[in-house]
Amino acid sequence: MEIKVNALMLRAADYGENDKILTLLTAEYGKISAAIKGVKKPSAKLKFAAQPFCFAEYILARKGDKHTVINCAECESFYDLRTDINKFYAASAAVEVVSALTYEGGECAEIFYESIKTLSAICTGEERLSLIKFLIFLLEKSGYALSLDSCAECGSPLINADKLRFDMDSGAFTCFCCGTGAGASRVTYNVLRKLAGKSYEKDFICEDGEKRALRLLREYFSYKTDNQFKSLSEYIRII
Secondary structure: OEEEEEEEEEEEEEEOOOEEEEEEEEOOOEEEEEEEOOOOOOOOOOHHHHOOOOEEEEEEEEEOOEEEEEEEEEEEOOHHHHOOHHHHHHHHHHHHHHHHHOOEOOOOHHHHHHHHHHHHHHHHOOHHHHHHHHHHHHHHHOOOOOEOOOOOOOOOOOOOOOEEEEEOOOOEEEEOOOOOOEEEEHHHHHHHHHHOOOOOOHHHOOHHHHHHHHHHHHHHHHHHHOOOOHHHHHHHHHO
């Protein structure tokens, strides 16, 4: 049996001498693992299908629960992501988190289409802001949404607070004196509010705040999923 899917290539793992196992993200079926044969040979016609960030129409032969790529038509290679080290690691971080939060057999159309949109935005715009916005979106869709409004303990507004805390269990910010979570800065909080589409203090938006926001998001994702997120850590290191 053959199936045709539009898919984003999330990960390629070596298998045998010339083959790879691809992890593909689809709107209809969530993640699919699929073998692609002979792709490590220099003359392989489907070599592009196993490249990072390949967005393509994949034709898969399905036998039981196993899939094999038998043809592929590229829709977008996102080539610019491979010519800029910052963009490459931002995109790698995005697909790394997507892979950790999606499953085989589960419909994930919103995440699929937002992933394509985000890779395009990283190609053409400010990769740091695009990545933070995407990570906030993924948290919401995965049931781990950040609470960015009033203090989770006393209900006081936090928008003018100099010092805050962030609770990993609830994903909520609190006044510094109310909570018991790790300390969080005013710039971190305002960057997250801005990229979540909420009101924010313009004087507290800066590159340092963006880097701090990424660190907080990495720690929160790691806490919730028990993953290390190496590409995200490397991106934070180089920016």
